[in-house]
Amino acid sequence: MTATRPVLYAHPFSSYCQKVLVALYENGTPFEYRMLEAPGAMEELTALWPMKRFPVLVDGERTVFEATCIIEYLGLHHPGPVRLLPEDADAALEVRMLDRFFDNYVSTPQQKFVFDRLRPEAVRDPHGVAEARAMLETSYAWLDCHMQGREWAAGERFTLADCGAAPFLFYADWTHAIDPAFANVVAYRQRLLARPSVARAVDEARPFRKYFPLGAPDRD
Numbered sequence: 067m068t069a070t071r072p073v074l075y076a077h078p079f080s081s082y083c084q085k086v087l088v089a090l091y092e093n094g095t096p097f098e099y100r101m102l103e104a105p106g107a108m109e110e111l112t113a114l115w116p117m118k119r120f121p122v123l124v125d126g127e128r129t130v131f132e133a134t135c136i137i138e139y140l141g142l143h144h145p146g147p148v149r150l151l152p153e154d155a156d157a158a159l160e161v162r163m164l165d166r167f168f169d170n171y172v173s174t175p176q177q178k179f180v181f182d183r184l185r186p187e188a189v190r191d192p193h194g195v196a197e198a199r200a201m202l203e204t205s206y207a208w209l210d211c212h213m214q215g216r217e218w219a220a221g222e223r224f225t226l227a228d229c230g231a232a233p234f235l236f237y238a239d240w241t242h243a244i245d246p247a248f249a250n251v252v253a254y255r256q257r258l259l260a261r262p263s264v265a266r267a268v269d270e271a272r273p274f275r276k277y278f279p280l281g282a283p284d285r286d
């Protein structure tokens with residue numbers, strides 16, 4: 067375990083940053099928040115990770131990118147009382163699989179809407195957006211069955227999979243509303259929003275809602 071505080075390059079409104087912030091808040095992990103709107107922070111991020119995607123964690127000599135890997139790194143090097151990946155390898159595989167579900171089949175199609183809106187109108191991709199909408203619908207339907215009788219994505223314990231599910235379902239519902247018929251998904255999203263670590267991340271992002279390219283609804 068390292069003695070210094072890790073530095074998180076992040077923006078409060080970013081869903082992938084919120085995924086890591088939820089993990090940090092779950093465990094009360096001390097860290098330095100390098101807010102990307104601070105002078106020079108974006109340049110530092112670009113030097114660390116030329117993809118310019120965030121979050122990125124710097125811990126001493128170590129640079130870690132990809133939200134899932136950052137959460138796993140924190141569990142290894144800055145563990146707290148809440149274990150976000152089960153010790154049992156097979157149970158951990160289940161959590162990682164669900165984490166991949168939320169990244170690839172909820173966040174990726176949701177981001178497609180947003181990135182498309184940010185393009186100049188002449189080069190927008192309505193076919194791609196329609197595919198993303200269909201994928202989100204399929205994801206909601208699958209998740210509704212999956213969440214039947216479950217409190218959290220992997221069962222009784224809050225895990226890595228829920229850290230991503232929280233911001234991704236939050237923004238997915240703003241982007242392509244979850245049909246109330248998917249009652250298990252709606253209830254899971256509400257449970258996530260009531261979790262103190264998630265509520266804190268959502269509250270910290272509130273001042274930036276005007277950034278949402280599709281227009282933030284007046285709720286949540």
Ligand SMILES: N[C@@H](CCC(=O)N[C@@H](CS)C(=O)NCC(=O)O)C(=O)O
Nearest residue numbers: 080081082118119120121132133134
């Ligand atoms: N695969 C990355 C995705 C990170 C990501 O897409 N972050 C968004 C913010 S939510 C970003 O960096 N957007 C800036 C851009 O696309 O240039 C992860 O898991 O951390």
